[in-house]
Amino acid sequence: MAYHSTTTSIKNKVIPLEELHLSREVRVRINQLIEEFTYKDALNKLEIPVDNKILLYGHTGCGKTATASAIGFALNKKVITINLAGFVSSRLGETAKNLAEIFKKASSDKAIVFIDEFDFIGKLRDYDQVDSGEMKRLVNALIQQIDHLSDDTLLICATNHIEIIDTALLRRFQIRLTYELPSKEQLDTYYDDILSKFPESINTIDRHYGISYAEAKDITFQQIKGKVINLEKQRKHLVFTYGELTSKDYASLISKGTKDVLPGYKLIDLNINPSSQDNKTIQASAKKTRADTDQIEGVVFELSGAELVQTDKREQFNYKRVLETTTSGKEVWVYVDHNSF
Structure with missing residues (x-):
C-alpha cells in the first residue's frame, strides 16, 4: 500500500505553522x-x-503538504500520509479494504x-479500463x-484540481482552504526569510x-549553492608536502612555500606501481606513528x-588527505599513507 506513517517532530524537519x-485567511482558519x-x-x-475534515486546494508548491505536517506537529499527532495516485490498486475492491484499514488505524491512534493528490479519484472516472461500478463503490x-x-x-x-472531485465528496469537508500563488510582496518576504x-557575501540572488514558494526555494538554493561552490573553489588551503607531490604543476607553488615540520609521522617507501614486478616505482609516503621522536x-x-x-583526484590511489598541525602551529592538509588511519 502506498502510504506511510510519521510522528511529526523536529527530527522530521517539520516547519512550524508560525514559520x-x-x-492571512488560511493562517487564521488553521489556527482556529x-x-x-x-x-x-x-x-x-x-x-x-x-x-475535523479539511480540504486544501490550489497551486502546487504553495504549502499544502507542509501545512498538514505543521498541524500534526502543533497537535502532537501522528500523520498517516496516503498518496492516492499510488494507493489506488488495480483491483479496486482491495483499495476500499485497504482504505478501511488505514482509517481504523488512524482512529485507534487518534x-x-x-x-495527497485527492483529485486522482476524480481522474480515475475518465479511464476507459476502470469499471464505473467499481469506481462508484470506491467513492462510496x-x-x-x-x-x-x-x-x-x-x-x-x-x-x-478541486474542479474534478466528486461533489458528494466535497460536501463532506467543513473547511476548504485555497492556496494561491504568492504575490510579489509575499515572495520577497519569503526570499528574505531564506536568505x-x-x-551577506552570498545572500544576494536574482x-x-x-x-x-517551492519553486522560489529551488531557485534560491540553486543560486546559493553556485556561490558557495565558487567560493570554495577560490578558498586558499595550506598543504604540507614532503616530496610526494611530484607533478611539475606544483613546482612553482612549492617554491613560494615555507619550510615546516610535521610531528608524529615518519617516512616509508611506497610502491606506486604495484601491478608491475619488473618496473617498481618507489615514492615516499608519510605514516602516522604518534611518536614524539618522529x-x-x-x-x-x-x-x-x-x-x-584536482590534487585529490591525482593522488587518491596512493594517498589519503588528512588535516594535521605542523610544529609552527599551521593547520595543513597532508597526503599520507592509506594505512595510517
Missing part, C-alpha cells in the same frame, strides 16, 4: 482548527462539534490522515469512512516572481579549493 508562509482540537473536551461538553467507501470519522481523528486532503540564514621535514604552500580537488 509557514500562508495567506488547532484551538478547536486543543479545547475539544470543553466543546464536546456543550455538544459543539469540532471541524492520528491525522493526510490524503471513501464517503463512508469520512462520514464515520471519529472526533479524535483529523482528515486533511490536498488537491491541485537571512546565509552570510529573484523570480509569479511562481510558487617528524618529517617539508614545505607548506597554498592551493585553491579547485586545485585541491
